[in-house]
Amino acid sequence: MSTDKIMASRRAFLGAMATGGAAAALPMAAPAGAQQVATSASIVILGAGAAGAALANRLSARLDGATITIIDPRQRHLYQPGFTLIAAGLKPASYSVSTTAEWLPSGVRWIEQGAAGIDPESQTVITDGGETVDYDYLILATGLELHYEGIEGMSRDVIGQNGIGSFYAGPDEAAATWREMDRFTETGGRALFTRPATEMKCAGAPLKYTFLTDHYLREKGSRSRSEVIYAAHSNSLFGVPIVHEKLRMLYDDRGFDTVYNHVMTAIDPGAKVATFDTPDGPVEIGFDFTNVIPPMRAPAVIRESGLAWEDRWVGQGWAEVDPYSLRHRRYPNVFAAGDVAGVPKGKTAASVKWQVPVVEDQLVAQIAGDTTDRSYNGYTSCPMITRVGRAMLIEFDYNDNLTPSFPGIIAPLEELWVSWLIKDIALKPTYYAMLRGRA
Amino acid sequence: MENPSFGMFIAVFEEMFGPVLFWLMVTVAAAVTAVYLYVLIRDRAVSWRKFLLAQLSMPVGALAAVVFVWWVTNSGLGDVGGPVDVIVLLGVPALGAVGMAVFVYTVQSLIRGASQDDG
Numbered sequence: 065m066s067t068d069k070i071m072a073s074r075r076a077f078l079g080a081m082a083t084g085g086a087a088a089a090l091p092m093a094a095p096a097g098a099q100q101v102a103t104s105a106s107i108v109i110l111g112a113g114a115a116g117a118a119l120a121n122r123l124s125a126r127l128d129g130a131t132i133t134i135i136d137p138r139q140r141h142l143y144q145p146g147f148t149l150i151a152a153g154l155k156p157a158s159y160s161v162s163t164t165a166e167w168l169p170s171g172v173r174w175i176e177q178g179a180a181g182i183d184p185e186s187q188t189v190i191t192d193g194g195e196t197v198d199y200d201y202l203i204l205a206t207g208l209e210l211h212y213e214g215i216e217g218m219s220r221d222v223i224g225q226n227g228i229g230s231f232y233a234g235p236d237e238a239a240a241t242w243r244e245m246d247r248f249t250e251t252g253g254r255a256l257f258t259r260p261a262t263e264m265k266c267a268g269a270p271l272k273y274t275f276l277t278d279h280y281l282r283e284k285g286s287r288s289r290s291e292v293i294y295a296a297h298s299n300s301l302f303g304v305p306i307v308h309e310k311l312r313m314l315y316d317d318r319g320f321d322t323v324y325n326h327v328m329t330a331i332d333p334g335a336k337v338a339t340f341d342t343p344d345g346p347v348e349i350g351f352d353f354t355n356v357i358p359p360m361r362a363p364a365v366i367r368e369s370g371l372a373w374e375d376r377w378v379g380q381g382w383a384e385v386d387p388y389s390l391r392h393r394r395y396p397n398v399f400a401a402g403d404v405a406g407v408p409k410g411k412t413a414a415s416v417k418w419q420v421p422v423v424e425d426q427l428v429a430q431i432a433g434d435t436t437d438r439s440y441n442g443y444t445s446c447p448m449i450t451r452v453g454r455a456m457l458i459e460f461d462y463n464d465n466l467t468p469s470f471p472g473i474i475a476p477l478e479e480l481w482v483s484w485l486i487k488d489i490a491l492k493p494t495y496y497a498m499l500r501g502r503a
Numbered sequence: 504m505e506n507p508s509f510g511m512f513i514a515v516f517e518e519m520f521g522p523v524l525f526w527l528m529v530t531v532a533a534a535v536t537a538v539y540l541y542v543l544i545r546d547r548a549v550s551w552r553k554f555l556l557a558q559l560s561m562p563v564g565a566l567a568a569v570v571f572v573w574w575v576t577n578s579g580l581g582d583v584g585g586p587v588d589v590i591v592l593l594g595v596p597a598l599g600a601v602g603m604a605v606f607v608y609t610v611q612s613l614i615r616g617a618s619q620d621d622g
Contacts, residue, residue: 480584480585481583493515494515500514
């Protein structure tokens with residue numbers, strides 16, 4: 065009894081405190097308490113990840129009589145913000161894994177196949193099982209493709225060997241990355257961290273992982289025998305200038321060697337050498353441990369659909385949507401949310417949290433023959449872990465403004481324990497509440 | 504940003520603990536509070552002997568709260584990085600101490616009853 069009571073009060077406090085913080089990193093949308101709209105529209109959602117599942121839940125609650133179909137072959141749902149924690153040995157691989165089925169509402173038809181083609185003129189989607197699905201409204205929420213083949217010599221098969229990690233690939237690969245990092249930090253040596261030149265999800269993750277590796281090197285007493293290199297793809301560490309400056313200072317403080325304008329083009333797992341494209345030509349850097357982050361692009365079905373940007377992010381194929389309404393610029397009955405949306409920021413779970421109610425309101429207004437001012441401002445959040453136990457709760461928008469949820473209380477550019485607590489215990493339940501359309 | 508709603512907080516807590524455990528904890532917390540109020544009303548006075556023991560239990564509750572938070576979150580004293588961290592680090596034991604005191608007082612009142620009150 066007494067233990068229960070103590071646990072209860074402690075947990076309740078922790079939850080209350082951290083949930084308030086989670087409101088920051090996964091900002092809360094207005095509840096979908098608006099009136100239901102009657103319609104016989106057919107809505108197809110491509111992808112049952114964070115954006116797709118959340119929209120399926122919200123739209124099925126909001127629309128009366130609509131036919132909602134969600135197309136996705138994946139049986140597993142992955143909580144991707146957990147990958148860095150798995151790769152830091154703090155959580156097991158199972159921490160990020162749930163099932164797709166548990167997040168989908170009962171009234172939605174789930175086609176457990178991939179989308180093979182989209183014809184926006186005839187308003188049809190063809191699945192890889194050969195089924196043709198007509199739609200009145202289409203939501204692109206496919207997520208993105210990790211293009212490992214874009215780095216010569218790299219593939220998923222080499223993850224977890226020869227000091228090569230890559231936690232983006234999935235929970236098992238994140239656990240394999242931890243095993244390599246754990247082994248490396250016992251002895252020390254040269255750690256090499258990179259990011260691709262393409263748009264990418266959670267641009268803070270490679271930076272966090274550099275901090276985390278440094279943390280373990282120091283904890284195990286091998287930092288003095290080690291070199292930590294961060295190869296930035298451009299001339300900055302982070303797209304938001306004020307955040308770049310803060311990170312530059314922290315990287316100097318931690319003794320990291322930062323090189324700029326280095327884009328990884330090849331890796332030789334056997335020789336443990338990575339090749340970079342730089343303004344001065346190819347440069348080779350050897351490593352004892354590295355975390356490879358592949359180039360990223362939209363899935364082929366989007367790239368080849370005629371719905372992708374042609375003059376921006378060439379070759380990456382992100383959906384050509386208005387950055388504020390998330391409505392397609394040429395096909396007004398098509399929307400995009402999540403990683404696949406061709407917008408300047410916003411490839412994080414926190415961005416999805418902010419985008420989903422915008423797509424919902426825009427779509428519902430359109431169905432009702434109305435319009436809405438509801439728009440997405442580029443909100444993105446990054447709990448920048450700077451060591452185990454501390455993080456900076458960085459939030460920003462399209463204009464590179466910092467948008468702290470607790471100004472004057474939780475400083476965005478300060479390494480805080482409170483920000484770590486938010487990341488560690490509150491973000492995942494907030495994410496799951498978002499999937500259900502309840503947050 | 505838009506303000507979080509009460510329903511959203513409930514939803515997050517349900518995801519954090521699972522709906523069954525969450526509502527069980529809410530029920531237990533509410534029950535202990537109700538029993539505490541009950542014994543105060545029943546006895547129509549604060550028993551200072553019980554209160555003394557309750558006070559003595561407070562450091563235990565305070566320490567347990569802090570250690571528990573550190574354990575759950577893979578962190579420790581050295582991670583305090585700014586003023587808000589200090590405030591939270593003081594708030595955790597304060598809540599733990601008060602929670603423990605209320606609990607100890609209530610249990611004593613239930614076991615000993617009103618008759619063995621003040622000395």
